[in-house]
Amino acid sequence: MATTKWSVDPMHSEVQFKVKHLMITTVTGYFQKFNVEAETQDDKFTSATSVTFTADVDSISTNNEQRDTHLKSPDFFDAANHSQIQFVGNKYEHAGGDDYKLHGELTIRGISKPVTVHVEFGGIVVDPYGQTKAGFTVTGKINRKDFGLTWSAVTEAGSVVVSDEIKLQAEIQLVKQS
Template sequence: MVTTWIIDPTHSEIGFRVKHLMISTVKGQFRRFLATATTEGDVWENASLHFEAEVDSIETGVEQRDGHLKSEDFFHASAYPTLRFVSTAFRAKSEDTYEVVGNLTIRDVTLPVTLKAIYGGAMTDFYGQTKAGFEISGNISRKEFNLKWDAVTEAGGVVVSDDVKLVLDVQMTKQAV
């Protein structure tokens, strides 16, 4: 029996981390997103996952930086308002760890990425809804997705690293049949 799961946005965070000046880390997240997964029963092996985030909802805690990230230098939110991930494989690596392979689309570029998903388990909440939790992470090259703005300090250091760590804390809600 196919089971559908919907992300619970009030108990999920879709974030990223990137080195600034190669000495500190800037963290950010997307505030508006949707995700669905389908499983065979409650078994996550071979699950299918579809995720979208609104680029305009990016937030780093610094309004000026958020505006720059939304500009043509980075995400170009007015032309490419959504980023998307569609899984092509969801493989168990151990009892609670999965390898999630799929296609990530940012701007006008779609590339395959591999993510690690750690299953936190499932629980029934106070309302009788079954919830499943995951910590998902992986790394991408921002330049491969045309997020190419770059600057070099006077000392020759890079302002923003090419390597971006994706960090997602996700709670999925099982949908009634």
């Protein structure tokens, strides 16, 4: 059976994370530079054999330059020593309807942990330019401290400044490679 290769369409994809600040509001961040590649045994993702995601830590944006600089520092991602975040999927399982689970290894700051994300398969279409595209909504949660992101602060009143739980969300559009 022939292998089908897929690559991200960066113009129609986005990767973001959400974290509670002071436990009363949520801050959203984005990775502006990332890549996703997948291989399937046919045109359908029920046969996905490989899914690899990478994000460039220096491309992080929370729409606040001071905060972005802090996130790139050794307090958080340590971009100078760990320039990429990587997720390598190793099992794609059907969870019913258009819902799937993608199991894999997430590596942040050189620390790898098993992570499962939820994937909603949006379908496959041919765009007006003749390209076959597949769409996905990916969601998940991680504990930042599991990956060495241990910076912490407490307000005078005792409130936590940054929550440990990070929500992950991505809208991914893949293009079938010829």
